[in-house]
Amino acid sequence: MNILVIGAGVLGLVTAWNLNEDGHDVTIVDKIGKYAGASHRSFAWINANHKLPESYHRLNAAGVEAHESLQKEFAAQGTWFHQRGCILSDSTSDAQENYTARVQESNEFGYPVETVDRARLLELEPGIAWPTDTALFFPKDGHLDNFTFGDLIDDLLAKAGVDVGVREVENVETTSSSAEVTFADGGVESFDQVVIAAGAESGPIAARSGLTLPVASLDSPGPRTHSLLGITAPTEVALSRVIISDRINVRPRSDGSMFVQVPPVEHRTEEGESTELLEEVRTVMEESLQELFETAIPVDEVVFSGRSFPEDGVSIVGYLDDAHRIYSLVTHSGMTLAALLGRLVANELDGGKEELLEDFRPSRFRHGIVPESSDSFIGKQ
Structure with missing residues (x-):
């Protein structure tokens, strides 16, 4: 498939890499450039510590384990997960x-x-x-060395011939057969699938596309x-x-x-x-x-x-449209979840269904938004 990933932060890069590994034709763009948003200024505490509800804890615990596995797989490339x-x-x-x-x-x-x-x-x-x-x-x-990890994934993409393009997406429209993407420079291109992984910018992109993706405004x-x-x-x-x-x-x-x-x-x-x-x-x-x-x-x-912050505090992962052409990938726990979600999202775009993601679908907002509950937990970020 021909897939566009919008956003070149940690989530977008890892997702693009996994999609490329699966044999897809991947394009990745960011309106500023790679690692220019929250990913380069994250405290990057990798944890499943007091991540509620329990399904969110399970997702984050699996995210920690995914970093463990990826670090072992690419140990020769350096150490980023401590x-x-x-x-x-x-x-x-x-x-x-x-x-x-x-x-x-x-x-x-x-x-x-x-x-x-x-x-x-x-x-x-x-x-x-x-x-x-x-x-x-x-x-x-x-904890994660932000740039060491980002540079690793970017290098893997570059070796596969995938470079980050600096382009801003205006909106996305879908048909039964494609997703038509209009860029701010006036260009229009067609893709089989689009992944919106643009952090806090994801909400506005979705809104301009007539879709609901409740991400807190900066x-x-x-x-x-x-x-x-x-x-x-x-x-x-x-x-x-x-x-x-x-x-x-x-x-x-x-x-x-x-x-x-x-x-x-x-x-x-x-x-x-x-x-x-x-x-x-x-x-x-x-x-x-x-x-x-x-x-x-x-x-x-x-x-x-x-920060990239879903309005109810937990990840928003899944298709936004009935045609299953536009997929959202937004979370506050991007550093912890990147290694895991990049793989799970690639699996789902290939037609799979990941049980770990079931509680985090965008469809939960059809009946309104339940704001994040107040919590004075020490270390909440």
């Missing part, structure tokens, strides 16, 4: 209650978790001045759709794994720097991006890092980052 676990630390007055609930939930889902004491915390991460005497350790969690910033992501200078401070807490989230990067988020300032995304905001947040991040590591770690950059 499965060293995640430590969740809660210094609030509700810590014990929160820990108990998280352990119970994880046990019910069969997702490994350990309660660790201060001695074990110092064994896992001796460079941290732990503010708590207990925490939770999730050994299946990890026009009204706030902690639901945006985040403040800091990138530190390279440092010799030791950090091996993801740290998630009520005060600060950090994780190492391959060049010796760190990604950092400070949950108490995330509400300030409502102010919109400004130089003043980014500088003030940089100061808070550096203070929080000083407290966590007891040494100064400069923050080189703070990014006002937009």
